[in-house]
Amino acid sequence: MKTSFFKRAIFFVIPLAILLIFTLFPFVWTFLTSIKPQKELFTSTLHYLPLQPTLGNYVELFSHMKFVHNLANSLLVAIVTSICSLAVSLLAAYAFSRYNFPGKFAVMISFLLINMFPSVLLLIPLYSIMRQIGLLYTPWALIIAYSTFTIPFSVWLLTGYLNDLPISLEEAAMVDGCNRRQGFIRILLPLTVPGIIATGIYIFITAWNEFVFAVMFTNEGNRTLPVALQSFIGEFDIQWGLLSAGGIVTTLPILLMFMFVQKKLVEGLTAGAVKG
Amino acid sequence: MMKNNKLTPYLLIAPAVILMLLIVAYPIARSMSMSFLKYVLYRPFDIQFVGLVNYFQVFKDPVFKQSFLNTLYWVGFGVFFQLIFGLVLAMLLNQDFKGRGLVRSLVLIPWVTPGILIGLMWTWMYDGNYGVINDVLHKLNIIKDYIPWLARSNTSLGSVIVTIIWQGIPFFAIMILASLQTIPRELYEAAEVDGARPWQSFVHVTFPMIKQTVFVTSLLRIIWVANSVDVIYIMTNGGPGYSSLTLSVYTFVKARAALDFGYASTLSICLTLMLSLVLVVYLRTLSKQEARLR
Numbered sequence: 001m002k003t004s005f006f007k008r009a010i011f012f013v014i015p016l017a018i019l020l021i022f023t024l025f026p027f028v029w030t031f032l033t034s035i036k037p038q039k040e041l042f043t044s045t046l047h048y049l050p051l052q053p054t055l056g057n058y059v060e061l062f063s064h065m066k067f068v069h070n071l072a073n074s075l076l077v078a079i080v081t082s083i084c085s086l087a088v089s090l091l092a093a094y095a096f097s098r099y100n101f102p103g104k105f106a107v108m109i110s111f112l113l114i115n116m117f118p119s120v121l122l123l124i125p126l127y128s129i130m131r132q133i134g135l136l137y138t139p140w141a142l143i144i145a146y147s148t149f150t151i152p153f154s155v156w157l158l159t160g161y162l163n164d165l166p167i168s169l170e171e172a173a174m175v176d177g178c179n180r181r182q183g184f185i186r187i188l189l190p191l192t193v194p195g196i197i198a199t200g201i202y203i204f205i206t207a208w209n210e211f212v213f214a215v216m217f218t219n220e221g222n223r224t225l226p227v228a229l230q231s232f233i234g235e236f237d238i239q240w241g242l243l244s245a246g247g248i249v250t251t252l253p254i255l256l257m258f259m260f261v262q263k264k265l266v267e268g269l270t271a272g273a274v275k276g
Numbered sequence: 277m278m279k280n281n282k283l284t285p286y287l288l289i290a291p292a293v294i295l296m297l298l299i300v301a302y303p304i305a306r307s308m309s310m311s312f313l314k315y316v317l318y319r320p321f322d323i324q325f326v327g328l329v330n331y332f333q334v335f336k337d338p339v340f341k342q343s344f345l346n347t348l349y350w351v352g353f354g355v356f357f358q359l360i361f362g363l364v365l366a367m368l369l370n371q372d373f374k375g376r377g378l379v380r381s382l383v384l385i386p387w388v389t390p391g392i393l394i395g396l397m398w399t400w401m402y403d404g405n406y407g408v409i410n411d412v413l414h415k416l417n418i419i420k421d422y423i424p425w426l427a428r429s430n431t432s433l434g435s436v437i438v439t440i441i442w443q444g445i446p447f448f449a450i451m452i453l454a455s456l457q458t459i460p461r462e463l464y465e466a467a468e469v470d471g472a473r474p475w476q477s478f479v480h481v482t483f484p485m486i487k488q489t490v491f492v493t494s495l496l497r498i499i500w501v502a503n504s505v506d507v508i509y510i511m512t513n514g515g516p517g518y519s520s521l522t523l524s525v526y527t528f529v530k531a532r533a534a535l536d537f538g539y540a541s542t543l544s545i546c547l548t549l550m551l552s553l554v555l556v557v558y559l560r561t562l563s564k565q566e567a568r569l570r
Contacts, residue, residue: 012368012371012373015364015368016368016379019361019364019365019368019383019445020379020382020383022442023382023383023385023386023442023445023446024382024385026386026394026397026398026401026442027385027389027397029397029400029401029408030393030396030397030400033400041406042405042406043406046406046408046411048408088291088292088295089292091288091289091291091292092288092289092291092292092293094288095284095285095286095288095289096289099284099285099288101282101285101286104285107289107293109559109562110296111292111296112562113555113559114296114300116496116499116500116503116551116555116558117300117304117503117548118502118503118524118527118544118547118548118551119503119505120503120505120524120527120528120531120540120543120544120547121304121307121544121545121547121548122300122303122304122307123527123528123531123544124307124310124531124537124540124541124544125302125303125304125306125307125310125541126299126303127531127537128306128310128537129302129303129306144299145299147295147299148296148299148300151292151295151296152296155292205388208390209388209389209390209391209392211390211391211392211505211506211509212505212506212528215532216531216532225390226390226391226392226393226506229392229393229396230392230510240400243396243400244396244397244400247393247396247397250390250392250393251389251390251393254388254389254390255385255388255389258384258385258388259381262380262381262384266384266450266454269450269451270450270451270454270455
């Protein structure tokens, strides 16, 4: 018994603990930084736990109207991107999952490839196109730019979820007198809802986190949170407390959403990306 | 599959395909044509066709050379250690223990954390005077003096690589875990009956079963890591000097700070061409899989 206890400690508990600490420490540290008063951040000996924990950084953050405005912008862009991408992708995913047609494989593969282009490749041409058509510095510039990778990705995910549902479901409905559209809307769609939610939340997260397009395509008035965080660096001479609080506020909603759909999302991802 | 009106599937995919043609294919074509131009945004009256001049410049550009080498290190070390630690993590998470579900969701978090926050968190931890990494290493007697990790040209690239490793471990872990769970238990039991040691059963049972996933995930990750801009841009902006500049960051900086759209387009096309080698391998693997499934 004793040897197996040691064995389990060495081969399982210790490595797992190390990897967990490595993974979680940066977040814990950011959180601790966010509740420290400014003077505790720059001391000659480092205090790991705050001596006088404070919510001051959070209060200050939300008293900047700009930050609230950035939050609203991020929400707007992420929500509209999710809805638009889902609508377009769901139609295509239904076709890929339920029909065989010439050119299907080629189109699917090109959708897969689009996800792999460097975003900097699209950055420059999209910037000049947006400028020409007058969308630069509007939320639409970001929504369109994000669709370049959210649509192909969600087509793949949704096709995977739809493939999991047997076609006999709709066939049975058609025998009962449904037509194709009714079969889709009444039978298939409700069953796909968990997959649609997972995909939607993943798009939301991606759009919420995106930085490269956001930094090029926004100005003072309509920044999203990641760009706002970066711009803090110059504006306040790196106030780490405030920045950390901003980071926590930016990430917390994402983490909660992710925890909520984690299982479904991972299923879809592993099914879609690995098995092809 | 159902037989129906032959046009229906095309109508269904039309919105997605048309959108992709407009917002992906057309911009890529524009990018290609811009790479043949001398095109600096703030000199709008000095735009000219220069043919391959930008491409020749790439070969003469010492910054390109360095950022190319940095990209190789960034991708090579970054992805390799993500894979190793991800594999270990997946094997650990494949065991039965209390609270496994919670641990699984916790370790996935870095994967959905915004790159900007990752960059900021690690910049603060690496800080030369007040950073926790220096404090820990100093207390453990590993270093004598505090090191400004991101501000030194011989440590900056290594430091950002550690950060990207941290970010990528969860992705490998979930992909490998998913494929570990498809291995039937009987295979291990059989191996044990045959007297296989744990290491041997890893080599002969586990690895052959997850090989494919490891390969495909690595290819995906190589492409994503090579394309990643935000983490390095936030942490070092490619510096000091060009010591941590990768090709994607170089392109971004050229486009954003220098507004040199002609040369930046050329750089992005060079990056795409290099990555397309990886893509070819990826596609071949996928089509082989496809063939086997049929």
